[in-house]
Amino acid sequence: MNADEVLRLYDQGQRDFSQIDLSKEDLIQENLTQINLSRVDLNWANLSGSDFSGANLSRSDLVHTRIISAKLIGANLSYADLTYADLSWANLNGANLSRVDLSYGNLNKSSLANANFSYAKLNNCNLTGANFAGANFTRADLSGADLSGVNLTGADLTRADLSGANLLGCDLTETNFRRADLSGSQLRNADLSEAILQGVNLEKANLRGANFTGAILRNTHINQVKLSELNLKLPSKTKVIFFGANLRESNLERAILKNSILSYAILEKANLEETCLHRSNMIEAYLTSADLRGANLRNSALNGVNLTGTTMADGSIHP
Numbered sequence: 001m002n003a004d005e006v007l008r009l010y011d012q013g014q015r016d017f018s019q020i021d022l023s024k025e026d027l028i029q030e031n032l033t034q035i036n037l038s039r040v041d042l043n044w045a046n047l048s049g050s051d052f053s054g055a056n057l058s059r060s061d062l063v064h065t066r067i068i069s070a071k072l073i074g075a076n077l078s079y080a081d082l083t084y085a086d087l088s089w090a091n092l093n094g095a096n097l098s099r100v101d102l103s104y105g106n107l108n109k110s111s112l113a114n115a116n117f118s119y120a121k122l123n124n125c126n127l128t129g130a131n132f133a134g135a136n137f138t139r140a141d142l143s144g145a146d147l148s149g150v151n152l153t154g155a156d157l158t159r160a161d162l163s164g165a166n167l168l169g170c171d172l173t174e175t176n177f178r179r180a181d182l183s184g185s186q187l188r189n190a191d192l193s194e195a196i197l198q199g200v201n202l203e204k205a206n207l208r209g210a211n212f213t214g215a216i217l218r219n220t221h222i223n224q225v226k227l228s229e230l231n232l233k234l235p236s237k238t239k240v241i242f243f244g245a246n247l248r249e250s251n252l253e254r255a256i257l258k259n260s261i262l263s264y265a266i267l268e269k270a271n272l273e274e275t276c277l278h279r280s281n282m283i284e285a286y287l288t289s290a291d292l293r294g295a296n297l298r299n300s301a302l303n304g305v306n307l308t309g310t311t312m313a314d315g316s317i318h319p
Contacts, residue, residue, distance in 0.1 A: 003027050010035065023061075038076075058096075123161075148186075163201075220245040263301075 003025040006017055016036045023041045029049035036056045043061045048068040052075050059079045069089040076096045083101050088108040092115050101121045109129045118138040127147045137157045148168040158178045166186045172195050179199040189209040201221045220242065244264040251271045258276050263283040267290050274294040284304040291311045307318040 018056075143181075219243070 001017070001020045001022070003022065006020075006022070006027070007030060009017075010032060015034055018036050018038045018040065021041045022037075022045055024044045025042075026046045027050050028046055031051045032055060033051055034054045035052065037052075037060055038056045038058045039060060040057070041061045042057075042065050043063040044065065045062075046066045047070055048066050049070060051071040053071050053073040055072065055075045057072075057075060057077045057080055060077070060081070062077075062080055062082045062085050065082070065085045067085060067087045067090055070087070070091075072090060072092045072095050074094045075092065077092075077100055078096050078098045080097075080100045082105050083103045084105060085102065086106045087110050088106050090107075090110045092110060092112045095112065095115045097112075097120055098116050098118045099120060100117070102125050103121050104124050105122070106126045107130045108126050111131045112135055113131055114134040114136075115132070116136045117140045118136050120137070120140045122145050123141050123143045125142075125145045127142075127145055127150055129149050130147075131151045132155050133151050133153045135152070135155045137155060137160045139158070140160045142157075142160055142162045142165050144164045145162070146166045147170055148166050149170065150167070151171045152175050153171050154174045155172075156176045157180050158176055160177075160180045162180055162182045162185050164184045165182070167182075167190050168186050168188050170187075170190045172190055172192045174194045174196075175192070176196045177198075177200045178196055180197075181201045182205050183201045183203040185202075185205045187205055187207050187210050190207075191211045192215050193211050194214045195212075196216050197220050198216060199219045199221075203221055242260060242262045242265045245262070246266045247270050248266050249269045250267070252275050253271050253273045254275060255272075256276045257280055258278045259280065260277070261281045262277075262285050263281050264285065265282075266286045268286055268288045270287070270290045272290055272292050272295050274296075275292075276296045277300050278296050278298050280297075280300045282305055283301050286306045287310050288306055289309040290307075292313050293311055293315055295313050297313060310318045312318055
């Protein structure tokens, strides 16, 4: 069956075209809402500008397919193979993209608000300028993906793999990163205010100029991260929470951590030189061999802190 036959039968009221071969066919600027194209071979096809809102494209082969400026609002693309597909400027708001493979695909400037990407593969995908507000990326693979300038406000990235991803300048306000892997990622100038970073891996991430105002970082692994350049200047009632965080050997020199919660955190060999810890809660924190020279610990709670071998604010070594 070719594209012309599909259009003729669609105009006659037929909607089910599952399991047919439409590879290399053109369906450009057509109205095909609610069409069933599940398990269809559409590789190298051109679907640009067409309206597939409410369509079923689950388990379809869309490798190298051009879907530029297409409308797929609420469409079902679960389990589809979209490797190397071009979905730039497409509207996929509310679409189901769970378990899709979008590796090396292009979602530049596309709109995917409230879309479902759970368990999807988006590694090395171009996501620049896309809108993912409220999208679900639970356990998605975004390793090496380019997300620079992306809107991810309120998105759910629980246990997602973002290792080596580019999140330069992203809007990540109120984003959920619980147990996500952000190791080696680029987060320069990203807005992480009110983000949830419990259990996240930020090892070797670049956080220069990132805004963590009001972020929650419980049990976070931040080994080798330089926090001295972060924007942690908080409103008087706001706290950064590092409860139980692994900050071993981290560089927090001159960081402003006023009113922060560092209780039970691991700060072994951390550099806290001239760090502002005014009114911080450091109960039961592990500060063995840390450097606190010139640190402001005024009115901080230090009950049960392990200071063995720590260089204190006055330069003396704690026994």
